[in-house]
Amino acid sequence: MAKILVVDDEAIITMQLEERLHAMGYTVVGMAASGEDAIGKARRLRPDLILMDIVMPGRLNGIEAAQVIITELDIPVVFVTSYADDAIIEKAKQVRPYGYIVKPFNELEIKAAIEVALFRRVAEQEIKKAAEAARAQAPPGAVPVAAGIPDAEYLSIPGIKTVLLKDIFTDIVLFLYADPSVKDPIFRFAIENGVQKGGRVFFAYHRSVLQKHFLEEIREGRLFTRRVKKGELFFLSRILEKCMATLPPAGPPGSLQILFDFSDTEEFGDIIAIKNLVLAKKAAGVPVTGIIALNLEDLDHTRIRLLSEGISRIIVSTGKDTTLSFAHPAFPAEALTVVPQETVEDVVKKLLEPVVLSLLEKPISGYDIVHEIHNRYRVLIPQARIYAILHELEVSGYLEMKLSGKSKLYSPTETGKKYLRQRLSEFRFVFRHILGDEPAAPGREP
Secondary structure, X not given: OOXXXXXXXXXXXXXXXXXXXXXOOOEEEEEEOOHHHHHHHHHHHOXXXXXXXXXXXXXXXXXXXXXXXXXXXXXXXXXXXXXXXXXXXXXXXXXXXXXXXXXXXXXXXXHHHHHHHHHHHHHHHHHHHHHHHHHHHOOOOOOOOHHHOOOOOOOOOOOOEEEEEXXXXXXXXXXXXXXXXXXXXXXXXXXXXXXXXXXXXXXXXXXXXXXXXXXXXXXXXXXXXXXXXXXXXXXXXXXXXXXXXXXXXXXXXXXXXXXXXXXXXXXXXXXXXXXXXXXXXXXXXXXXEEXXXXXXXXXXXXXXXXXXXXXXXXXXXXXXXXXXXXXXXXXXXXXXXXXXXXXXXXXXXXXXXXXXXXXXXXXXXHHHHHHHHHHHHOOOOOHHHHHHHHHHHHHOOOEEEEEEOOEEEEEEOHHHHHHHHHHHHHHHHXXXXXXXXXXXXXXXXX
């Protein structure tokens, strides 16, 4: 596991980098906010790689600090900076960095830069050792031949693909994931979607922290949660039977959305029994929809076949190379589309206003919007861009701001609610017009 030192004087950047690096499997051994601090921590911590900002307070900037670190410690440095003009790039090139990333960065860029830098470092060390061995074995006065040095086998870094999903909450879906970090944003979005539609939402899990985000919904009875402890999975079938038996007549108020996350598959027979119960009730006319999720790590082909029997909609997230994105109603999307993650990043960054507007349905802070955009679309947006949009809406009377502890929460005013609906409807109209779909008139639902 590679050890990384993060150097940046912006706290939000270091925090975001630390969070994403941990999620990608790296170890953040320290953080620094100046060139001098970076040199001191590099000497003490000896990281495998340093992500270095260029413009920072203090006597030494990032380029000068990198020069000392590379010359003295021979540690690879990747620059992460907001500056990309020719003069600064030329200065940066003189210290021979292992990469140069321009803010605002995205996870794919960071991952690719780190992996290439680490591999380049290993390859250089192997070539150096091979050259030294060849010189040691060569006769006195002979020049070692370059052909004796093994060729480096370069890393194959796959492009991250994003699966766009729309309106999947109308059926029973089997969700198989390889990376547990992808599931929480999906379940959180599913809970929010179910609560907004009305009816009942039943969230059962082996391990989760999502319930703390929905304390009000739990108190009001709109969300029912159940932690499934080891040896107690069979109870879930009984609870589900009682829950379905008390459902009112079919319709939105009487529907049931289940969200079952079976991250522990030791009691696999009980999981199959629960799945079969849900399918049988649905076939009998019970208005039930939702997601049944399991970790791929504990499943073989036989188990996957048993799980998928009777379920027509199956989603598989194979790891960090596949991202799942749940389409918001404000944006047109096919039921299932696979696109490069770079396309998602281009759209989100260039059309940030409708993305932010779509997240203002309930009180939320600018910091939480940054995290929600990252969780939902895997795109990092500078917090300043978010607050610029929020400030403009607040000045126009469409948002009101309230303090909650140390956080500033923004929520739409009555006028703002109408404005948000109208504005999102206009964006939807334009998107459909551009894409060639037959659009509804702005301000109306299609």
